[in-house]
Amino acid sequence: MPYSDLSVLIIDPNPSMRGNLHNMLTQASITKAEYAVNSASAIKLLAKKPFDIILCEYDLGSGTDGQDGQQLLEDLRHHKLIGLWTIFIMLTSEAVHSKVVSAAELSPSDYILKPFTVDVLSGRIARAIERRAIFLPTYQLLEKGKLREAVASCSEAELRHPRLAADFARLRAELHLELGEWREAETIYTHMLQARPMAWVHLGLARTLFEQQRHEEVAQSLSELLEQYPRFMAAYDLLAQNHEAMGQQLQAKKILEDAVAISPHMVRRLRRLGGMAFDTGDIGAAERAYKQVVTKAKYSEFRDPEDHVNLVRTLVKKGDGPQASGVLRDMERSLRSGPNVEACRAISAAMLHEMTGNDIAAASELQQAAAAVQGARGLSTQLKVGLVQSCLKNNLDDAASELMMKLVNEADSEVTMEQAVDVFEKAGRHDLAQGLGQQLKNQVQELLQEAAGKTESGELKGAVFMLRQALRRTPGNLPVLFASSEAVLRQLNMLGWEATLAEQLQNHLHTIRKIDPKHPKLESLRMQYEATQHKYGIAT
CATH class of the missing domain: 3.40.50.2300 (Response regulator)
Incomplete structure (x- = not known):
């Protein structure tokens, strides 16, 4: 150029x-x-x-x-x-x-x-x-999302460009991590560590151990890394995440506090600290963290109205109504109007009304929040689930059920059918939980039937898509996993090899193996997949 x-x-x-x-x-x-x-x-x-x-x-x-x-x-x-x-x-x-x-x-x-x-x-x-x-x-x-081909490209480039071999090996390891291939990534990082003991190599290896749930090894590795590189901020973040995964929330909070003391300007880390402090009951630390988030993000292009909601929730928990009201006024005054801001404003106002015992006003604001969420984009799952819980608490049954159904059906939602039902059960609403569960089961059954119909009519891609939707709602459902695996195999064999579909099938097999490693269908599926690979000359 x-x-x-x-x-x-x-x-x-x-x-x-x-x-x-x-x-x-x-x-x-x-x-x-x-x-x-x-x-x-x-x-x-x-x-x-x-x-x-x-x-x-x-x-x-x-x-x-x-x-x-x-x-x-x-x-x-x-x-x-x-x-x-x-x-x-x-x-x-x-x-x-x-x-x-x-x-x-x-x-x-x-x-x-x-x-x-x-x-x-x-x-x-x-x-x-x-x-x-x-x-x-x-x-x-x-x-283009072709991760498997990118891994192969890295391997070839390592041989053609020995001067950049370490950089390509690093990228290849990161791709294996993204593909969920922890052992492959671990092998690369281990070899690199022997040749080039850099901090990021230690961190990459620790990530592979974390994904394999080898938490004790992660804790020891990262503690040693931070002794040598006390300003390696990403290591603090992973170490806190590791403590959290081990159920050690207080230790995780302490690690994040240490990180913030060294590097006080990273808003994402401050948000995590605020959430961790709130969950562990350290309302003072949560208040300090969320105040910094709101202040530092005030002039940022990445400003998020949820930061105000978190601060209002913390101040309400503390019992400081005047400060919480001030945060709400700042949100109304300084953020551009839109569905996201309106939803966050109404949720915050509802918390303040609940604090003062004005249940009617709280319910009215929650209705407005539920309406605004319908047109919002990018709000966190945590905020939406919290809104459902608040609606249930205020007897807004229809709004709660409608919100949860929409949340489960969103394309990028992480909420499964089981998790959705559990929210209603924990709220003491077994009746609503049963109704919601039945609706979602009916949806999954309809998707399975529609997929079967598309398969019969030769619409193989349509069948795979329908089964993907069903699986997203109930990711641990073995019949859906097997149906989706078979549909993907059918499309690969009939319409040609697609790396992304092959990755999807590998993930299915991995999930099935975790749920039921001795299932009689698992070995047959694995052999069919290997036969398909051989058919297209794909190395196994």
Whole structure:
């Protein structure tokens, strides 16, 4: 790609440094440059258009959100505002570099130590562009969701490009993790650890152990890692998650508190700490965490009205009505109106009315919240389930049932039929639980019948789709798992090999093996799948 076609975003609060960088880029024949003075302005620009290269100063100043360049990079990747092919170069002092490079899980494309010359900058850009060209075929497979082909692409590239073999091995391990192939990822990380004992390799290995529920090994590994790299923030996050999985909520909260003390500006971590503190009954810590979240996110492009709901809930639990009312007023005043904000406003108002004993007003607000949720997008499952529970508590049976049915049927919902019924049972509404369960069972049965009809008429893809919907509602249902597996095998054999379908089938077999490893149909399905692989020349 000609340098004159490259687009560059310079992120630096210093006007003279922005000017110097622009001059250097011009000397390197790069003329398409735009500027951002802080993380907020960078996010706004990147939400509108992509850039080939981002040159980001590590020290972005305190600003409004307190983010540094590394935290901005994590936010950009977390919210998918930059692609895998975006070249992100961090500009740092030598002192900062020595602290950051060992503790960064999400590494930039390169670090450049200040001061530097135009030759250094152009050389690093040239190296990054060359690297991007080598990785591009794999990135394109990832963009298309072809994870299995991307794994194969990494393996081939490791042999063709030995200089980048470690980078391709890292990506291959991450893909195995995404595919749920923990042992394969563990093997890669173990080999890499012997050759290159980097912090992120230790972390990757710990992740594979966590997914295999080897929690004691995870705790020991991460504790040792943090002794060596006390600022490796991603290790704190995984260690807290590991303690939580072991039922050790207080230890998990302590780990998150330690992480926040070291790096106080990452909003996602503060949210987790607030939730953990609330669940463990530490209302003071929850209040402090959620207040920081609301304050730090106030000028962020990622502002979420649920943060206000969490803070109101905490203050109501504390019994501080005046402060909770102030948070509600701030939400009404400072957030743009829309279904999400209206739902969060009404939920918060209902909590305040309940606190003062005004049940009629609380029920009215909950009705408004239930109506707003119907048109909302991106609200958390936790908030929606909480709304269902509040409706049940206030005898809004129809609203609760309708909300839960919609939640289970949402394409990206994580709530299963069993979990939905359990919410009603725990609320003491066995009658509603039975009715809801029967409706959902009827839905699953209808989907199974419709899938069978499509199979008979030769609509194999339609049958697979219907069974996928049924399985999402009841993921541990063995008859549905077997029906879906057989439908996928039928489509693979009749219509040709599709990697994503093959991955779906592998996940089905994995789930069946966990539920009933000795089921008589399991071995037959496995052998049929291997025969299908051989048919298309797919290596097993």
